[in-house]
Amino acid sequence: MSAGIPRVAVIGIGGHGAKNLAHVVRLHDEGRVHLAAVADPHPPEGAVPPGVIWHADGLALLQAEAVDVVVVSTPIHTHFDLAAAAVRAGADVLLEKPTTATLDEFDRLTALTREHGARVQIGFQSLGCAAIDAVRRRIAAGEIGEVVRYAATGAWVRDEWYWSRARWAGRRTLDGVVVADGVLTNPLAHATATALALAGTTGRDDVTDIALDLYRANPIEADDTSVAILHLADGRRLTTAVTLAAARNLEPHVDVVGERGMLRLFYKTGRVQLLDPHGSVTAEETFGFVGLLDDLLAARQTAARLCAPIEETGAFMRLVDAVVSAPAPTPIAREHVAWRTDELGRHPVVRDVEPALSDALRTQQTFAQLGVPFAVESRHG
DSSP states (O other): OOSSSOEEEEEOOSTHHHHHHHHHHHHHHTTSOEEEEEEOSSOOTTOSOTTOEEESOHHHHHHHOOOSEEEEOSOGGGHHHHHHHHHHTTOEEEEOSSSOSSHHHHHHHHHHHHHHTOOEEEOOGGGGBTHHHHHHHHHHTTTTOSEEEEEEEEEEEOOHHHHHSSTTTTOSEETTEEOOOSTTTTTTHHHHHHHHHHHTOOSGGGEEEEEEEEEESSSSSSOSEEEEEEEETTSOEEEEEEESEEEEEEEEEEEEEETTEEEEEETTTTEEEEEOTTSOEEEEEEOOBOOHHHHHHHHHHHOOOOSSBGGGGHHHHHHHHHHHHSOOOEEOOGGGEEEEEETTEEEEEETTHHHHHHHHHHHTOOHHHHTOHHHHHHHHO
16 A cells, blocks of 8 residues: 555454554664554553554454454454455455465465465464574475374363463364364464475465364363374375373474484474484574564565465365364363462363373374373273
């Protein structure tokens, strides 16, 4: 729209949206953007510069305001409508992950993006790390030999408050609409998305099949402890094993396993390790990040490729689609879950979940295939 400083709107200013809003305010103060409007059911309460217009509804904002860039930080099931409206209004978009709640919505939004020539960046912050290209180069140079498989994992703690903070939290559907707020598709979604990026298999057709093993320790609808095995078009497999019911928070990472060693990326910090065939770390380097909004703003000036363009989230959306289409997660039997109250809140801990995650990654098998007690007994108990 405007030829000068881009006019920006932020839709959703609570939760993670507060971080996006704070970043836009900094850019506004630096004169790099003009924060024109925000939308949220709750007013910003002094968090924005004077003159910024507040709307209680994102769609109403897009109808009333002329903006160049829209930052969408709202629940998953609202992503399509808001991003589609922004694209139709002629704006570029930074859209929180996952892209949409369903594969059909993804296909329609991707088509709309092409039709309007819009830039739509998806909020996988890990893809803004320079480590992504560095690891790809090291793979191409044969540093670990022929790649055998990919693995992604994370073990986090999420307490009762996390699941009660909003009506949509931990839901598969809400009021008849797909939400898809499970461990694979939202909190630890970066694990799979980062591994797919390292493998160069980000397109919709780069995944040929997906095997799932979904469980829940919490009283929610969605999965919180799961394995996904993605069969890639090049014949290799990506195994993701994750939980939100660990005893403590462990730094999530992605492994590229080769014939002569392994490259491990801790995707939240940009730390890359080279491991020998025996699992010993022989080298380590840490890489920096570019903010996804900064990357989008730069691409508007230079026409450079985005770090996380919508069309390169198609493979991840295949996983979202598989999870949405799968039967409801199996509740883990009570004898395999210990509830704790500590500095992290009140939360469940699945007994022996960490070794189960490791075994799933190493063998490329699901919990059920491995005969993990909490999986077998929960399914047949």
